[in-house]
Amino acid sequence: MEDRTNEYESSTWRQWHTPVILAIAVVLLVSNIYFYWDHHQLQQRLRRIQNSVESDLQTLRENTASSAQTTAKTLEELRTQLDDERGRAMQAANQAAQNARRHADDLAAKIQTEHAKAQEQVASALGEVKEVASTRIAEVASHVNTVDTQVAQARSELDKTVAELRSVRGDLGVESGLIATNAKELAALRELGERNYVEFNLAKTNKPQRVGAINVVLRKADPKRSRFTVDVIADDKKVEKKDRTINEPVQFYVSRARQPYELVVNEVQKDRIVGYLAVPKVETASR
Structure with missing residues (x-):
């Protein structure tokens, strides 16, 4: 019984085992064929790549040689x-x-020529200048001598005029400086420089008229008697100087000076007086 069973199993195993083996063999065969064909294709591809690379290298060598x-x-x-x-x-x-x-040589020659011409012109000009200078020096010397003579004459006339000036007592009883009676004597006083002088020509009016640092109002002018009356306004104070005569120092004090101001009228006309104001040189600052 067991022998039959074993024989049956053995027969059954041979029935399915044989096709499997055949199938595996076919698969292996097909695989080998595929691998062989693929290997052949790969070799051909590698051969083509190698040929292409060699061709490119050859072309590169030729191009490099040509380029070199x-x-x-x-x-x-x-x-x-x-x-x-x-x-x-x-x-x-x-x-x-x-x-x-060549240009430098030409330029040097030209400069030398111009320098020689310039020296000649300078020498000629110096000669002319010396001649003109000599003439001018002589003229100036003559002019100086003339001026010196004129100055000496003017000084002599000034000394003579100053000697003719006189000093009188003013209306305040103070001894005045030298008094000028005309324009020539006034110019001599200015030359002495002892005081400052302001000339005036005042018409009769009720309004104060400026003379230097003071104001003056002419109230009356009498040409027949050579007398006049004025109001002197200084330091906001008004002082009447009545019935004064020509060439009489009309004196008054101001806060800026220790010496009196002096108003001198040299000419009395109809409703007009002409003269000057003598102002002390040294004044103090006004407060």
């Missing part, structure tokens, strides 16, 4: 051009140097 020849030829041409340019540049530089030396 072209570059060498170009470099040679450039070297030739550079030598030519260097030669032309040196020639131009030599020519420029020669021209510069």
